[in-house]
Amino acid sequence: MKNLNVKYMGIELDNPIIVGACNLSANLDSLKKAEELGAGAIVYKSLFEEQIQLERFQLDERLNEFNDLYAEMVTIHPNIKHAGPDEHLLNLRKARESLSIPLIASLNAINSDTWIKYALLISSETGVDGIELNFYQTPSDFNKNAKEIENEQINIVKEIKQNTSIPVSLKLSSDYTNILNFIRKLDNTGVNAFVLFNSFFQPDIDIISEKHVKSFNLSNEGNYKKSLRYAGLLYENIKADICSSQGIFTGADVIKLILSGASCVQVVSTLYKNGLPQINNIKKELSEWMDLKNYKNIDEFRGKLSKNKCSSNPFIYKRAQYVDLLINSEELFEDKNKT
Amino acid sequence: MAINKVWIDEGCTACGLCEDICPEVFKLKEEATIIENADYANFEQKIKEAAESCPVEVIKYSE
Numbered sequence: 001m002k003n004l005n006v007k008y009m010g011i012e013l014d015n016p017i018i019v020g021a022c023n024l025s026a027n028l029d030s031l032k033k034a035e036e037l038g039a040g041a042i043v044y045k046s047l048f049e050e051q052i053q054l055e056r057f058q059l060d061e062r063l064n065e066f067n068d069l070y071a072e073m074v075t076i077h078p079n080i081k082h083a084g085p086d087e088h089l090l091n092l093r094k095a096r097e098s099l100s101i102p103l104i105a106s107l108n109a110i111n112s113d114t115w116i117k118y119a120l121l122i123s124s125e126t127g128v129d130g131i132e133l134n135f136y137q138t139p140s141d142f143n144k145n146a147k148e149i150e151n152e153q154i155n156i157v158k159e160i161k162q163n164t165s166i167p168v169s170l171k172l173s174s175d176y177t178n179i180l181n182f183i184r185k186l187d188n189t190g191v192n193a194f195v196l197f198n199s200f201f202q203p204d205i206d207i208i209s210e211k212h213v214k215s216f217n218l219s220n221e222g223n224y225k226k227s228l229r230y231a232g233l234l235y236e237n238i239k240a241d242i243c244s245s246q247g248i249f250t251g252a253d254v255i256k257l258i259l260s261g262a263s264c265v266q267v268v269s270t271l272y273k274n275g276l277p278q279i280n281n282i283k284k285e286l287s288e289w290m291d292l293k294n295y296k297n298i299d300e301f302r303g304k305l306s307k308n309k310c311s312s313n314p315f316i317y318k319r320a321q322y323v324d325l326l327i328n329s330e331e332l333f334e335d336k337n338k339t
Numbered sequence: 340m341a342i343n344k345v346w347i348d349e350g351c352t353a354c355g356l357c358e359d360i361c362p363e364v365f366k367l368k369e370e371a372t373i374i375e376n377a378d379y380a381n382f383e384q385k386i387k388e389a390a391e392s393c394p395v396e397v398i399k400y401s402e
Contacts, residue, residue, distance in 0.1 A: 023359050030355065216356065216392040272394040275352035 002287040003297045006040070008241050008264045009130050009167035009192040011102050013040035016254065016298065017282055020245055020266035021046045021106040021132065026091070028098060030276065035101050037279045040264065044095055046106040046134055047088045047122070049114045085118055092126040104169070108134040115156045116163070123164040130167040133157065136198055146177045150185070157189045169193035169243065173200070174226055183238060193241040194234070195266060196227050218269040223247020228260045232317045235261025235306035249274075251285020258298060261306040340402035342379040342386055347371050348397040356392055361385035371398070 004015035019042045024030045026045035034042055096103050105128045109115040115133070122131055135153055161168055174197045176182045183194060204215045227244040234242055244262040248254060249270040257265055270278050295301050303309060307317045345364060357365035364377040364386055379386060379400075390398040 023356065024354060027355060214388060218394055269394070271352075272354040272356065273352065275354070 002290045002295070004040075004283065004286065004290075006264050006298050008041070008243065009104075009169055011041070011129050011167060013102060013264060014038070015040040015283055015286075016258065016262075016264035017279055018043060018104075018243065018264055018266045019271065019279070020268040021134070022268045022272075024268075024271060024276075028095060031095055031099060033276050034271075034279060035099055037276050038283050039101060039279050041102040041104060041129075042099070043104045043106050043132055043266065044092055044128070046108045047085055047118060049109040049111070049118070052084055053110075085121060089121060089125050092122065092128060096127045102129040104128060104130040104132050106132045106134055106171070108136070110137075112152065112156055116159050119160045119168075120163055123166050128166065130169060130192070131160075131164070132169045132171050132195060133160065134171045134198065136173050136200060150176065150182055154185055154189065157186055157191055161190050167192040169195055169240075171195035171198050171245070173198050174230070179230065180233060183234065187238040187240050191240055193243055193263075194238070195243045195245050196230050196234075197246050199246055199268075218272055219247040220269070221247065221249045221253075224253050224257060227262075228257055229317055231257055231260040231262040232306045232310070235303040236308045249278075251282045251289065254282055254286055255289055258302050259305040261303040263302065342383050342400050342402055344401045345373050345377070345379060345386055346399050347373065348399060350395050350397045352395055354394060356394065357389040357398055360389040360392060365389060365398075 006013050006016045008016075008018075015038065017038070017040050019025050019034050019039050021043040023045060025034075025042050031042055031044075092103075092105055105122045105126060107115070107118055107122060109118055119131055119133070122128060133156070137149065139149075157168070157170065168191050170186060170191055170193070172179070172183070172194060186194070199217055199219055201217055202215070204213050205211070206213045224244065224247040227246050227248075231242050231244050241263040242261055243264050243266055244257040244260075245266040245268075247269070248257065248265045248267050254265050267279070267282070270282075274281075290296075290298075290301075293301070310316065347370070351370040353367060353370050355367045355371070357371050358367045361382055363382050364374055364379065366372050366374050386398075386400055390396075390400060
């Protein structure tokens with residue numbers, strides 16, 4: 001097999017295929033299997049502040065539900081407290097000790113203080129190789145403007161970067177007013193990588209029962225195109241690495257994203273739909289294509305079709321509408337040159 | 340109608356999603372399996388959710 005080595009967040013990876021944060025990546029057996037099948041790295045399932053808050057609330061409810069059963073009772077339980085993120089930290093530490101490939105933690109918090117507190121705990125107590133901050137807040141406050149939201153997030157990143165020694169990546173949604181401007185500001189904090197983009201739970205409705213239903217949102221094949229666009233726009237315009245995510249199913253998808261400028265990719269949905277052996281299939285497809293094209297390593301073609309290097313078709317990364325004049329600009333320019 | 344039978348067709352990718360959703364009925368081994376004598380009646384909603392969420396649609400049930 002070809003040399004598929006890449007450097008991501010300053011970490012050497014055997015290949016650019018990273019298992020993204022999901023339920024699969026919280027199970028030790030699956031982690032070991034993903035390693036055996038050749039994953040370049042794994043992002044452990046996210047630590048969710050909301051989950052901890054919910055568990056803490058449920059525990060308090062259970063401990064206090066019978067307190068007022070008899071007038072003379074004060075409490076029937078000793079003073080037990082929820083362990084907070086301790087269980088997650090313990091599992092992360094166990095996973096780190098069990099694997100030889102890089103393991104990245106993932107964090108999804110709500111409050112600024114918690115972002116920083118949990119990030120520091122992960123960094124100092126688990127031995128992971130890096131931490132991925134999973135930024136997403138559904139706008140729910142009509143009075144909060146985009147600048148306030150962005151500044152809050154930038155300050156969290158600054159604080160975490162200043163106080164941790166491990167590499168930090170940011171997994172972002174594309175739902176910012178100007179994602180390029182926001183990424184540039186974040187890039188200036190010294191963050192090591194951007195993971196583009198996140199997939200989120202979206203509510204759905206059953207029209208027969210007229211109730212909301214839970215739906216597990218897996219990506220579909222072809223959903224990588226927005227990630228491809230932004231990898232192409234960002235390559236060589238920021239210092240941080242680009243990791244593409246969302247809708248990446250095959251070796252061909254990975255090749256396209258690397259040609260656009262990504263250093264590596266994260267896969268999840270394809271593993272749910274095709275099983276963990278898909279990691280090896282993707283690597284094989286990538287390696288065979290490199291053979292066909294006579295590429296010795298990934299750096300030889302990374303970013304080859306990014307915006308900066310794609311002078312023959314300057315509009316390809318900018319267009320959002322179907323305008324023949326611009327979409328077919330390459331042919332038009334060629335014709336003009338001939339006359 | 341109550342669920343009286345749950346089974347798994349061929350093609351399970353062992354993703355473990357069914358066990359995450361309904362550990363009372365599904366257990367992941369090499370592939371997903373149905374726990375012997377599982378109580379379907381108390382977990383109907385979760386069984387249906389697991390079947391609907393299965394990425395390869397191999398979880399089946401009859402009512």
